Structure formats: C-alpha cells, structure tokens
Amino acid sequence: KFEMGVTQILSSVEDENIFYVGSYDESISVIDKRMVKQEIGRTSVGGGVWRIKPHPKCPSLLLIAGMHSGFHVVKWNKDNGIFDTLCTYTKHGDGKNLGYGADWSHDPDLSLFSPVASTSSFYDRMQHLWQPKIKLQ
Template sequence: MSVWRTKLRWETGYSADSVEWCPVPPYNNVLVCGTYQLDKKDEGQQDKKQTRRGRIYLFIVNDDTQELFPAQSIDTAGILDQKWCNHTIGGYPILGVVTSEGKIQLYKLYDTDGLQLKLWIEVSIGQDVLALSLDWSRGDDCIFKAYDLRAPNAVVSNRRHEAGVTAVRSDVVTEHRLLTGSYDEKVRLWDARNLKCCITDENVNGGVWRLKWHPYNNRVVLAACMYGGFRLLRVDEEISVIGEYLEHESIAYGADWKFEKESLMVATCSFYDCKIHVSEIVLQ
C-alpha cells in the first residue's frame, strides 16, 4: 500500500479541473492548473448565452518550496483540458489548451525574465463548441478501434464498457499495452492487437476521468476517479489499487506526475472546492 502526504495547498478561485507537470527538462518543476467557472451573472437568464470564464495558473515547485503560489495567472475562457508537448518546438516547451469557446491555444514557455507563458497560436474549432480534451500525437494515436485501409469503417469496435469511455492511455514503455477508464468505475488493461476482450479490469469505486502512467515506472498509474477521489494503481498482469487520496472535498478531475525518477510527486485538483494540492507518495 502507499501513504499520501500533502505538502502544499492553494485555493484556485474558479473550479479546478486540470493539472499538468511540464515533461521537458530542465522545466520539470513547472506545473500548470486550468480552471473553469460559469459566470453567475448569466444564471436565470435562459435566453442569454452562458459565459464560461477560466484561468491558467503557472507554478514553480521545487524541493524547498514552502508555499504554493502562482508565478503567473492568465485570464481566459473556461479551460477544460491542457497538455504539454513531450518535446520542445523551436526550442520552447509548448502547452496546448482547449477552451469553452471552441478554441485550441498553444502557449510558449519563455525563460527570459522569469518563467512565463505567452500565447503563440490560437485556432477556432467552430462556433458554440465546448472543447473538452486534447492530446499531442507521438507516432501512435491509440484510438480504441482497429481499421483496415481497404474498408471505410472500423473492423473492430469494442463495446465492453458499461458507460461512457473517458480516458485512453498508452503504456509509456511497453508497446501495444494501454489502459482505458470509464464512467462505469472500471479501469481496463488492453492489448491493442486484440481489442475484442480486455486483459483484466479493476473497479476503482469512482467514475474514471483521467489516467496517468508514471513517466519512469510503467507499473504505477495515477487515476482521478471523480466522486471517488484519487487512486494509485499497480498494473502487472492484474490491476490493483495500492493507495487512495481523499483530502479533496469535491470532484477529482485533474492529476499528474512530476517528471522525476527519484520521488513520486503528484499534483491533484478538484472542481467545486477550487483547490490544487501537491503531494508526495511513499510506497510501502
């Protein structure tokens, strides 16, 4: 089992739903948190389009950090998801963001007069589009279907999930191995060469919103389980729950690992209580 020790806390103001550590050295101490909030002035006005506000917070978290406080705050439309590119582009770490106004934004991380994100590219997906998620392509898109180029439709389409599929994550080390998460509260392990039946599954007692393999240990997975809090999973031939974190008082949405080999440092955030926590996990 494991012990979660909260080291830092900070209230985000708006509802927090996304936390992402930068994977690009030497910026592994950079953490971003995305937030989302319906404008309360629009409540009760059925004929008025609702305004969704958001902020991106940039944190610098070092081993000696005593207090969590943002180094930068960016006012935006509501943020539903954000992902760092795993490598630099043009020499800069790049953060991808999707917003409640249907836009994809790319931010460059500058390291000149202190670390700072600056908007680089903004593209509209379409009008009245609520963009929920994004990810960067790394040579394998991990789509949960199998295709034959001679046929227009998928040749394998698995329907074993008992509710909406919310997360698909490829193993960071082992080819063909991937995890899925679902509102049915189960995490499933798959071999991408045979999607007719999963290898194994485990009930995590909460609808799974995000799954994150540890960047250096492909036996350990972090899961955000909505109303069930956060879970630490061990993945071998079976999936087992080896720890839980229940110190948030609202929906567990955002979770990510810090990209370092020496310790198990995680950031988590929850929605309605508007909080981000940084914790260290100790395996026992």
C-alpha cells in the first residue's frame, strides 16, 4: 500500500473510524478502519510527510511537515475524499533543512481570525511562527 515507510498514524477527532497516515513516499492517506485495504483519500505534498497536525477548531484542516517540500496546509473533504492544498510555506524546511515539526497555536487570542502555525526544521534548528493566508470556517 505504501511505497516507503510510514511516519505517522493519526486518528481523526471528527470521526472515530477515520485515521490519517503520513509516509516517506510523500503522501497523506485517509483510511477508514472498517475498510483498511482501501484508501478513501490520498494526496502528495512533494516530500516525505513527517508530521500531521489537525487544527484545534477545524480538524479537517491539516498542517503538514513535508520533509523536503516545506510546510503545507491541506483540507480534507470527507464528502468527496479530495484534499485541497490551501497554502505552502517554504521559508524553511525545504530541501536540505528537513521540515520536521509542525503545530497550530492553541491561543484563542492569537488565532481568533486567522490561524497561526509554528514549524521547525531539523538541520538548521530553526522555528518559525507564521500565519497561513486562509480563513477558518
């Protein structure tokens, strides 16, 4: 099913039967545990998926640390199984610096109107705070 090793398995907070799988093969897969042999969604982010973090207020909005492709915000539509890439952040964590860590701010004052992301890269030991150009829905 995966061309390379699995890096993360994350249960959905919206649906107990759904989980997300990140892989070195540059993909995020969505699997329903009632039908584990069949993916119900998949997208490629162009670099091994090291971290998947759902937004605390909008769990279908996922912050992805792509090892060699920067950081991505994707939204998974459970009705049609399609991922939409909403933005990509490449000021660090792309190419030689290895995108490694990613999380959303949980501070309601800081991210009231627009989400705030914290991302880190491995070899250069950098952490960035940035605001994806998206609105929470």
